[in-house]
Every structure is written in structure tokens, then in C-alpha cells.
Amino acid sequence: MDLRRPGAGSARSIDRSGPGRARIGSAVPTLDLLVNNARRRVEIGAEESLLSVLRDELNLTGAKYGCGEGQCGACTVLIDGRPTRSCVTRAASVGGSAVTTIEGLEEDGRLHPVQQAFLEADALQCGYCTPGMILEGVALLRRTAHPGDAEIARAMEGHVCRCCTYPRIVRAIREAAGVSAKAPGAAQGPAPVKQP
Ligand code: FES
Numbered sequence: 001m002d003l004r005r006p007g008a009g010s011a012r013s014i015d016r017s018g019p020g021r022a023r024i025g026s027a028v029p030t031l032d033l034l035v036n037n038a039r040r041r042v043e044i045g046a047e048e049s050l051l052s053v054l055r056d057e058l059n060l061t062g063a064k065y066g067c068g069e070g071q072c073g074a075c076t077v078l079i080d081g082r083p084t085r086s087c088v089t090r091a092a093s094v095g096g097s098a099v100t101t102i103e104g105l106e107e108d109g110r111l112h113p114v115q116q117a118f119l120e121a122d123a124l125q126c127g128y129c130t131p132g133m134i135l136e137g138v139a140l141l142r143r144t145a146h147p148g149d150a151e152i153a154r155a156m157e158g159h160v161c162r163c164c165t166y167p168r169i170v171r172a173i174r175e176a177a178g179v180s181a182k183a184p185g186a187a188q189g190p191a192p193v194k195q196p
């Protein structure tokens with residue numbers, strides 16, 4: 001798969017909006033995306049990654065380039081609510097789907113509860129992994145309102161934090177869910193998050 005690295009050059013935005021999907025047959029394919037509830041039309045390369053389009057065309061730089069191979073989770077976004085590695089997702093494959101990036105979580109200037117919990121739990125150092133971690137946490141809490149530490153650790157497997165803030169990340173998600181460490185299903189103390 002020849003998914004281009006963000007910053008390595010990419011298609012140009014033609015800055016229009018409207019319904020539809022990628023027109024792969026045209027000289028420069030265009031793609032209509034629904035990103036953070038806004039319709040965006042971009043020109044794309046046939047193999048261009050969603051991460052590249054988000055960062056280079058739409059200036060949504062919250063999703064990060066880490067490994068570029070689907071292994072670290074730094075580029076995670078939600079596609080129709082599912083956490084997805086955007087570095088290994090072809091942009092052309094997501095026309096018609098709803099894409100949510102970290103920039104789309106706040107509402108009316110207020111942070112999403114998981115974002116707020118990360119701040120309050122001090123669950124980041126450099127912050128490179130944080131957008132992906134938060135979006136994974138948001139998806140988890142939509143599936144399971146009150147996860148235990150083991151469920152949280154399982155959901156976060158595959159997300160790498162080079163600063164090793166794993167215990168605070170687990171605590172932040174637990175607190176966003178309103179689950180105390182002594183609640184049913186919660187383990188005694190934060191569970192370590194396994195690295196892939
Ligand atoms: S950059 Fe996509 S998983 Fe690492």
C-alpha cells in the first residue's frame with residue numbers, strides 16, 4: 001500500500017462543499033468528506049491516506065503521524081464512531097462516512113468529558129499520543145458506560161505512549177466515566193496498558 005506520509009506532498013483542496021463521493025475516473029479525483037459534521041471537498045491521490053488529507057488538506061493536525069503502519073495509534077480518528085488508524089486508511093475509502101477528529105469533540109467551546117478528564121488527571125506529557133488515546137476512550141465509553149480498569153486497558157492496547165503516562169490515562173478514562181477505583185468492575189489501582 002502506497003499511503004503517502006503527511007507532509008510529503010498531496011492533493012490540493014478545491015474548497016467547495018456538497019454531497020457525493022470520490023470521482024476516481026476524473027483526472028484529479030475529488031472526494032467529499034464529512035469531517036466533524038462539516039462537508040469538505042478535496043482533491044486526492046488515488047492512494048492518499050486519510051491522515052494525509054486531514055493534516056495537509058484540511059489543516060486538522062490533531063491526528064499525528066507516528067509509525068505510519070497502523071501500530072502506534074497516534075493517527076486514530078473515528079469513522080462512523082469506530083476508532084480507525086488513519087495512516088493506513090485510504091481517503092478514497094471513507095467517502096460517505098462520518099469522520100471525527102480530536103478537533104471535533106468539543107461542543108460550544110466546551111471540552112468533551114474525556115478531554116476534560118485527561119487534563120484534570122494530567123494524563124499527558126508531550127501529548128503526541130493524546131488525541132488518539134482520547135478518541136479511543138470516547139469510543140469505549142460509547143460502547144460501555146462504566147468500564148473497569150481491565151476493559152479500559154484492553155481498549156487502549158495498541159496505543160503507544162512514549163512518555164509512559166498509561167496509569168494516568170486509565171485514571172482519566174475511569175473518571176470521565178464516573179467510575180471510582182472502588183466501583184464494581186474496577187480493579188485495585190490502574191492497570192498497565194500493554195504496548196503492541
Ligand atoms: S501513525 Fe498510524 S498507527 Fe502509527
Ligand code: FES
Nearest residue numbers: 125127161162163
Ligand atoms: S504523552 Fe508523550 S507520547 Fe504519550
